[in-house]
Amino acid sequence: MKISPQWLHDFVALEVDYPQLADDLTLTGLAVESIVGEGDSTVFEMEITTNRPDAMNHFGVARECSAIYRLPLRSHEPDLPPASNKANFSIDVEDPAGCARYTARVVHGTTVGVSSQLIATRLTTLGHRLINSAADASNYVLWEMGHPTHVFDLDLLEGSKIIVRRARVGETLKTLDGVDRKLSPHDLVIADAAKPVALAGVMGGFDTMITAKTKNILIEAASFDPVAVRNSSKRHGLHTDASHRFERGADFESTVLACNRVAELLLKSGGGELLGHPLDVISRRLDQAPVALRVSEVRRILGVPLESGEITDILQRLGFELMPEPGEEPEFTVHIPSWRLDVEREIDLVEELARLHGYDKFPKTIPAYSGAVIEQPGAEKDRKLRTCLLSLGYNEAISSTFVSHQDAADFSESSSLIELANPLTENASVMRPSLIPGMLGMLAHNLNRGNENVRLFEAGNVFEDSESPEQKKRICLGATGSAVSSSVNQPARPISFFDIKGDIETLLDYFKYDKLHYDQDASGYYAYGRAAKVVMDGVPVAQFGQIDSAVASRSKIRRDIFVGEIYLDRLYEHSVREIRYRPLPRFPSVERDFSFIFDDSVTFETISESISNLQLSELQSLVPVEIFRGGSVATGKYSILLRARFQSVARTLREEEVARWSAEIIDALQALGGKQRA
């Protein structure tokens, strides 16, 4: 909001320079964001908070200045000639809920022309377009003292009547901006005997507006219900200076003054006469109840004992009236000025005291506390996984929470997605049901910019089921390019399925479980046979693998990319693996190699399980050392070299027992159809 500091001089004799004034206003609650221009055309760009409609005008800011600097405030008393006759006009407020007060005045026989130099300069300095002397007068009064007014061409109002009511079904109104609007029965309107002539508190009607031909003018200043104005303003997408103020609350007591001030300006610029006294209909009074203020409460909240004297002084400077109450504790009954609609409670007065006392005058203390810091249940697991991913070389990333309908459908197992009512774009209209679309987007972003080796992870929530939305935490990792970059020391090696698998295994290794199974049956966006679903004790906790090339190419990716998604809600059902010390082996281990040919259908998991079923307690590990296909190995078969390592905690192993276990292993492998190689 723009305020001209020069204009403030109409009401208060300021002695400070503009930068100082801006600082002082900011520190007491009317924030000056910047100072633009020089001299008389200096403008303060101000950020007046929604609770202070009283300060959204020059008189209001001047009132604040008078409180800050203890300067007298010159209020404006319109200088009006005596009114002649009686206006032959009536006002009927049919909707007291929507309109608490409606004040009108009639100016007869005036000439509408160009505004005076002062008005023109001031309005243009604030960036307003000049319309005509009558419309400008109404506008000027709004910026001067804050109360929105409207001026009608009296001769275009039918039936010499104003009715404040709700619109009727089917009624329309062409507003001043030239738009024909279908009115809702919820819209509060100003109507004449026949038709709506203004959308109350928002904008006047086009057909009754002031033109160069206008001779007789009806001035309106009313007190409309903030919610009614806000709803109409929203319904019609019309945010105006008037609606901005009515929504936040206009001063019930200032309607007559506003009317008179507009009348004064009209008479001054275009002549004419004032017809009758103000027509002032009060349908309900908006009286603010007095508030009790305890000095002890001021101290309890602010931590600083403000003396009764200072309390009285500050509040009186702001226009409050205080009545001391008898009693043990100092206490006041405080009467609220009509323009301070935001002050209704004791705490509101405490705030007034704090800001005028000066926030910078309060000491800084740190409160003592005896409670304990409580950890979130998953915090330790989150930290472990994050640290691990970082040390595995994955960069932490954050992608959009929103995806397109297409991506949502492609990457979700569920049909129940959560859509936004007012999305920014179609591409961002659904809450992500998976972190993978975001990951693909980030991988594509990198590849498009020539970043060929990329490792990223994102920890974030995914969303499903709009009835009772579920937020589930996941970690997604994505990788493309080289696992090892080429150098003088080693050739490059591209990232493979087993790199990702190794990383997933490392992450899962933090958790306690009995059995981990890698299932072929991964989601369709993974390449077949290049991806796995990880099942921990019967529950899928992750999926990972190479992204199907058709899916990748939809994200304009033409390289092999590897992605994994870990379902933390399920994984975190498992506790973290406990760390226990085991004595280091004191006796040497013994290795034995077994070279076998198997059918392709025999997986390593099958082999590994059949060996572990032998329950050889000294068997420490069984690892595949070499796999070979082709050559002398028949199609559909593969050759594998397995290495078993035996070790006992109690003794050096004897040759015979190692031979016996080896024979058992050979039997088990043969039972799987394996042929031992010669």
Added chain:
Amino acid sequence: MPKEKASSYSVPKLGTFTGPTLDKAVAKLLAAVDAESKHLSQEREWKDFRDRWLSRNNGLLAQVNELWLKAAPKESKREVGQRVNELKKKVDYQIEDIRSRLVSRPSTGEEAGKSESDREMSKPAPDSRALDITLPGIERPLGAEHPVIKTMNEIVSVFRGLGYSVEEGPEIETDYYNFEALNFPPNHPARDTQDTLFIADQDHKPPRERLLLRTHTSPVQIRAMGKTKPPLRIVCPGKVHRNDAPDATHSPIFHQVEGLAVDTNITFSDLKGTLDYAMKTLFGSSVKTRFYPSFFPFTEPSADVQISCIFCNGAGRRDGAACRNCKASGWIELLGCGMVDPNVYSFVDYDATKVSGFAFGMGVERIAILKYGVGDIQMFFQGDVRFLQQFA
């Protein structure tokens, strides 16, 4: 038999017992152990080998005892003793190691051969040439923390140090938690400042149950107070969303850290002291804070907090020109805060006459932008590794 060759080592008598002489002798002996072990292929051979070296009777190490230690003059005994002990340990270990290699080596032929020879082959030939140590090392790249999350964690840890527990809450919230219980009445213009993203198809629900994306992490405060009686100290980090079209300074996604302290004796001075301490911890002890009135529906009195500009040290000018970071004002606005509005307590069943408290909130991206000088908020959400790696 390689035995003749292997047995060629015998323990020499030492003429002098100086350090260099001893070192030389020790190295020779160890080399001999190594050389002899190479010719062993069977356990039986190993046993002979072991006896030759370790036999108490006249094993080579026993000879070392006689010829080196006992023969040494008094003044050298200590030094010689140390070396002999070390030597014994080494030989013991090496001989046991050779055995385990022998035992694990398949001895029965069938599974033999291939793997073993492979292992032998894969051993690189020892290279005694001096390395070009100026060649780049083999890096194992580390991932980088995201600057926003790193900053968020730093903020949280400052408050953890002051006794605040971390609380989290859902990103999809109800109107009740995001607005109503925070004293934003229905139809209040203060809601307009929040640019809310709403979930579709909510019209059939009562207004307070309608879903939206939380516009701030303040609903977590309501949830926390709803389940915990005072005293309470929490800090709520998290992601929030607003209907803001993305550009260099706006993002529909951003992060906040909010905090709340409620107790029987919390004052406005406590709020000032706590945030002043936090800002000094985050930005350096020379940073000053400035509080001035503001408005938030859920706090009263409310305040905005500025810190003295960390680029120009609050001078407003830097390198002879107006400081761009603080627009020459010397101050940077960083967070909003205030004393919890008593209306909020009524939603969570706290007795506003008995307890008081303060709440504060700050945008994490804004702080990260300041700390690292990032020019475009969108960089945070693109996953560009050239950007992210700068924070490693």
